[in-house]
Amino acid sequence: MKQRKSPSASAATQEGLVIGSFGRHVLVEDPQGDTRICHPKGKRNDAVVGDRILWQASEDEGRIVGIVDRKNLLFRQDEMRTKSFAANLDQVCLFLGATPEFSERQLGRALIACEAADIKPTIVLNKADLSAEFARNWARLDAYRAMGYATLALSLAADQEQGLSEIEALIKDKVTLILGPSGAGKSSLINRLLPDVQAHTQQISQALNSGKHTTTSTTWYWLDQSKRGAIIDSPGFQEFGLHHIEATQLASLMPDLAEHTGQCKYYNCTHRSEPECHVRSAVGESSDNHQHIYPARYQMYLEWFEELSQPPRY
Ligand SMILES: Nc1nc2c(ncn2[C@@H]2O[C@H](COP(=O)(O)OP(=O)(O)OP(=O)(O)O)[C@@H](O)[C@H]2O)c(=O)[nH]1
Ligand SMILES: [Mg+2]
Ligand SMILES: [Zn+2]
Known part of the structure; x- marks a missing residue:
């Protein structure tokens, strides 16, 4: 049987860095510093700028075959x-x-x-x-x-x-x-x-x-x-949705509140109406108390807690 040439070396998997993102396709830089447009295999593009991806050449463009594990x-x-x-x-x-x-x-x-x-x-x-x-x-x-x-x-x-x-x-x-x-x-x-x-x-x-x-x-x-x-x-943002965050996680992600959460009476305190809540008692304008929580920040916490407690509408 006649030996057929295996798919050319150009189809080999290579690594690259995503340096630009345009909707469904990305711009990828290879280790030699050359750039090329790459497309996702399916409909969705999950690769973002900063990702290290694996890609295979297809003509003068590339197909994304994997994303290397991310640090963040x-x-x-x-x-x-x-x-x-x-x-x-x-x-x-x-x-x-x-x-x-x-x-x-x-x-x-x-x-x-x-x-x-x-x-x-x-x-x-x-x-x-x-x-x-x-x-x-x-x-x-x-x-x-x-x-x-x-x-x-x-x-x-x-x-x-x-x-x-x-x-x-x-x-x-x-x-x-x-x-x-x-x-x-x-x-x-x-x-x-x-x-x-x-x-x-x-x-x-x-x-x-x-x-x-x-x-x-x-x-x-x-x-x-x-x-x-x-x-x-990056493009300027207007909205900044936090739907990936649990309401009960919020206080730990706000350093001014997080400072006080350990001293609440209840370990699962939500800092809204529970008795002996250390977060609520720290809310105030007093400038001699360096650990105080600005009332406007506490107000935002309440709003965001409410927002993230709603069941998703989609
Ligand atoms: N007075 C003053 N104007 C500035 C300064 N830096 C930027 N600008 C002006 O602010 C305007 C917006 O600047 P951009 O660099 O386009 O802002 P951007 O954050 O990239 O905006 P988007 O791309 O829309 O997210 C331009 O008219 C700049 O000339 C500054 O230090 N002082
Ligand atoms: Mg800009
Ligand atoms: Zn509390």
């Missing part, structure tokens, strides 16, 4: 769908701007998602050059500093730059996701740190978005040739 995965769960941000992160920069006014609910929810995924967040407040708006919003972060989160002041305004060396030290040799609402300056930071990628970013957003520069897809950028560190740009 940051995602939000809205009522109808899961939205993954990125995988295998070392840290998250929660990026806010002095304008537009940031929502504390959004910030609080994003922090909970980071805690649930066990990823360290740093809160960055950008646009320090807008001094009045900045001062007011910097003060809004007092509560978050008190509960142990690091905050960093930044300005990317050409004539008033501030905080860039701190950011550079923070992200050096790490994989960092830049996450935050639209207009905070996430892409501006990337363009400032990596001037070479600027044209690329604008090209993509112009093609997809008729000239607007709002980011529509998540993209991985190596910080330098050594390829030890990377910074990931």
Whole structure:
């Protein structure tokens, strides 16, 4: 019998890193640094930026045949769908701007998602050059500093730059996701740190978005040739669903509440109406008590507890 050639070597399974995500397909970088578009085998694409995947070449594109086990995965769960941000992160920069006014609910929810995924967040407040708006919003972060989160002041305004060396030290040799609402300056930071990628970013957003520069897809950028560190740009979020979290888990994911949960009378206290609840007794404005819980934060806890206790509507 005539020997048939086995399927060509190009069908061999190779490893690659997902550096871009566009709906159903992803952009993958192979160990040689070449990139190609890869598609999922089935209808759904589960691979996200930061994933190491196994793929097989099919013509000049590729088919995803597996995802290597992840160290972590940051995602939000809205009522109808899961939205993954990125995988295998070392840290998250929660990026806010002095304008537009940031929502504390959004910030609080994003922090909970980071805690649930066990990823360290740093809160960055950008646009320090807008001094009045900045001062007011910097003060809004007092509560978050008190509960142990690091905050960093930044300005990317050409004539008033501030905080860039701190950011550079923070992200050096790490994989960092830049996450935050639209207009905070996430892409501006990337363009400032990596001037070479600027044209690329604008090209993509112009093609997809008729000239607007709002980011529509998540993209991985190596910080330098050594390829030890990377910074990931992501589209601004509006909703931040926490449906993947149990109501009874919430307090442990909010550091200001978690501080007190161990001292409640009942081990399964939900901190809403039980007697001798240490969380409720810590709620107050008093500034001499460093361990107090801001009333607004406790109010958010009650709202979120209620929301996550509802049976799913789908
Ligand atoms: N005054 C001031 N404006 C800034 C600063 N950084 C960014 N901006 C401006 O803020 C606007 C939004 O910046 P982007 O970088 O597109 O914001 P983004 O967070 O990437 O927004 P999305 O892609 O929509 O999520 C732009 O007009 C920037 O020029 C800053 O430090 N100071
Ligand atoms: Mg952007
Ligand atoms: Zn309690």
